Amino acid sequence: MTLLIFAFTIFSCSDDDGERRSEPVSGSNLIAMPIPDGGNPINSPIEITQLMKIKDPSKVTVVVNLDHTFCGDLVVELVAPNGTATALVKRLGVASSGGFGSAANFSSANALSFNSKNETGIVFEGLVTSDVIAAGDYAPTGGGQDVVPQMAVVQPLEQFLANKDVSGQWKLRVQDHGNADIGTLVGWRLEFAAGALKE
Ligand SMILES: [Ca+2]
Numbered sequence: 001m002t003l004l005i006f007a008f009t010i011f012s013c014s015d016d017d018g019e020r021r022s023e024p025v026s027g028s029n030l031i032a033m034p035i036p037d038g039g040n041p042i043n044s045p046i047e048i049t050q051l052m053k054i055k056d057p058s059k060v061t062v063v064v065n066l067d068h069t070f071c072g073d074l075v076v077e078l079v080a081p082n083g084t085a086t087a088l089v090k091r092l093g094v095a096s097s098g099g100f101g102s103a104a105n106f107s108s109a110n111a112l113s114f115n116s117k118n119e120t121g122i123v124f125e126g127l128v129t130s131d132v133i134a135a136g137d138y139a140p141t142g143g144g145q146d147v148v149p150q151m152a153v154v155q156p157l158e159q160f161l162a163n164k165d166v167s168g169q170w171k172l173r174v175q176d177h178g179n180a181d182i183g184t185l186v187g188w189r190l191e192f193a194a195g196a197l198k199e
Contacts, residue, residue, distance in 0.1 A: 022197035025050055025166070030187035033174075035068065037182045041175035043079070046190050048166045052197040057116045057161035059196035061189075062088065064172065065108040068183025071124060071133055072101020073176045075142075075152045078114075078160075081168025086160040087152040088114050090142025091177060092124045100178060101143075103129040108186035110135035116157035148177065166197060 027046035035042055054060060062078055076089040089112070093102035104127035106112075112122065113136065121141030122133055140154045172188045 021195035022052065022055070022192070024194050025192040025197065026190060027170070028187065028189040029172070032187065033185045035066075035074070035174050035176045035183050035185060037176055038073075038179040039176060041075075041173050042185060043171045043173050044185055044188060046170045046172075046188070048081070048168065048170060048190070048192075050197065051167045052165075052199055054161050054164045054166060054192070054196060055198035056196050057158040059193040060115065060157070060161050061191045061193070062114045062172075063189040063191070064088065064112045064114070065186040065188065066106050066112075066174070066183060067108045067186060068106040068176075068181065070100070070102075070178060070181030071104050071106050072099075073178035073181055074106070074183070075149065075173075075175045075177060077152060077173040079171040079173050080160075080164050081170060082165065084160070085152070085173065086140065086157065087142055087154045088112075088140050089122065090140075090152050090154050091147055092122060092142060094143045094147050096144055096146040098148075102127060104131045104133055105129075106183065107132045108184075113137045114140060114157060116161065149175075166192065 029044045033042045071092045077085040079085045102124040118137045118139045142154050
């Protein structure tokens with residue numbers, strides 16, 4: 001039995017001529033989680049079982065559905081199975097000198113989709129309290145590293161995803177950094193399209 005598995009592994013590797021495409025893989029977590037007001041982060045897990053690495057980051061998409069009445073409060077991060085994290089949304093409108101940021105709302109009806117191919121960040125400039133962030137395909141968006149919390153880093157998704165092992169627990173981590181306005185993470189989805197992965 002051991003010999004049989006070993007033989008299969010060798011065959012799989014030598015067969016990888018760059019044209020074979022991995023099958024689509026996806027996961028979702030639709031358990032709604034309240035986001036504590038000005039409190040600790042929540043973590044929503046998705047398990048991926050394929051023992052593969054990311055070959056093409058442009059075929060990886062994260063779709064987030066959340067409700068919140070003050071988008072400047074929130075940091076939303078994607079956490080990989082190895083524990084490293086990258087910010088998808090970081091306190092929209094908060095400047096390095098401080099401030100509360102954008103008062104616009106997130107609505108779970110407007111899905112926020114993130115992919116390394118997307119070049120434009122979330123549009124929040126000019127929106128007021130009663131406005132809602134539009135659904136769309138976005139690049140990670142938010143304040144610089146000098147914006148609190150400094151450990152939440154906004155970086156290109158391609159850089160974060162390339163060659164990452166996909167096996168294990170991915171998490172969407174959401175934290176509310178301002179008092180008064182509250183919200184809920186309604187759910188999220190992680191998609192590896194055909195050809196995204198390699199052995
Ligand atoms: Ca809040």
